[in-house]
Amino acid sequence: MTIEMFSIIGAAIAVSFGAIGPALGEGRAVAAAMDAIARQPEAAGTLSRTLFVGLAMIETMAIYCLVIALLLLYANPFAG
Amino acid sequence: MMHESPIAADIWFHLGPVPISTAVVTTWAIICLLVLISWLGMRRPQVHPSRLQMMLEIVVEAIATQIEQVVGRNSQPYLPLLATLFLYLVFANLSAVVPGAKPPTGHVETPAALAAIVFLSVHYFGVRTQGLRSYLAHYTRPNLLLLPLNVLSEVTRTFSLMVRLFGNMMSHEFMLAIVAFLAGLLLPIPFLLLGVLIGLIQAYIFTILATVFVGAAVTGREN
Numbered sequence: 418m419t420i421e422m423f424s425i426i427g428a429a430i431a432v433s434f435g436a437i438g439p440a441l442g443e444g445r446a447v448a449a450a451m452d453a454i455a456r457q458p459e460a461a462g463t464l465s466r467t468l469f470v471g472l473a474m475i476e477t478m479a480i481y482c483l484v485i486a487l488l489l490l491y492a493n494p495f496a497g
Numbered sequence: 498m499m500h501e502s503p504i505a506a507d508i509w510f511h512l513g514p515v516p517i518s519t520a521v522v523t524t525w526a527i528i529c530l531l532v533l534i535s536w537l538g539m540r541r542p543q544v545h546p547s548r549l550q551m552m553l554e555i556v557v558e559a560i561a562t563q564i565e566q567v568v569g570r571n572s573q574p575y576l577p578l579l580a581t582l583f584l585y586l587v588f589a590n591l592s593a594v595v596p597g598a599k600p601p602t603g604h605v606e607t608p609a610a611l612a613a614i615v616f617l618s619v620h621y622f623g624v625r626t627q628g629l630r631s632y633l634a635h636y637t638r639p640n641l642l643l644l645p646l647n648v649l650s651e652v653t654r655t656f657s658l659m660v661r662l663f664g665n666m667m668s669h670e671f672m673l674a675i676v677a678f679l680a681g682l683l684l685p686i687p688f689l690l691l692g693v694l695i696g697l698i699q700a701y702i703f704t705i706l707a708t709v710f711v712g713a714a715v716t717g718r719e720n
Contacts, residue, residue, distance in 0.1 A: 466567070470709055473702045477657040483664045
C-alpha cells in the first residue's frame, strides 16, 4: 500500500469517528434546549443564542477532524 | 474524480505581478454591492424614510439589539465592525446561489483574514475599555497557573472560528459538486436550498461568536 492509500483511509477514519462524539453531544445539547424552551417559552431568545454558541463550540471537535482529513488529502507532509 | 485542492487559492488572472484569486474578485463585487445599496438607501436620509432606507434601518437596528443583548452595554462602538462582518458574510455565503459565482468563504484565505480581524479587534476593544494592565490581568484571572491555557485558548478559538466557516462552506461546495456529478438537472436544487440555510446559520454563528469574544474582552468576565 502506498502513502496515498493510507492517507485516504486515515482521512475516512478521522472524519467518521470524529463525527460520532460531536453528533451525540449536539443531540444532547439540542434536547436540553428544547426541554428548557418547552418549560420557559419566554426565555427562548437567550436559550437559542446560547445554544448556537454552545453548538459551535461542540462542533469545533468535528471540525478539527475535518482539518486532519484535509491535511492528509491535500497537504500531506509525507507524500512528496 | 479529483478536485483542485480547497487549501490552495485558485488564481483567476494576474494584475501585473500580483495574482488575483477568484475569492478576491467576488469579495470586491460584494463590497461594491453593499456600498451601492447603502449609498442608495442613505443618500438623502429622511424622517419619513423611503422603502430602502426603512429596510436598512430595520437591519441595522436588529443587529444592534442582538449585540446589546450579548455584550450587555451600549452597542455603538462595536456595531460598525460586527454588523459589517455579518452583512458581508451573509452576502458572501449566499453568493453560492448566483450561477457561476463561488463563495469566497469556501477558500481558506477569506475566513483566515476575517478571523484575524476578529482576533485583533478583540484585543483592541479590550485594551481600550479596560486599560492595558487590567486587560492583560484577565489572562491570569482564576489563577496564575492557568496563564498558558488562557493564551492557548486565545489561539485555538480564533483558529476554530476560521476553520468552522471554511469547513462548512467548503464541504457544502464539495457536496454540491458531487451531487451535480451524479445527477445533473433537478437533484441539486434541495441541496442549494440547504446551502442557503447553512450560509445564513454560519454567518450568524461567526458574528455571534465574535460578539461573545468582544463582550468577554470588554467586560472582563469569561463567556
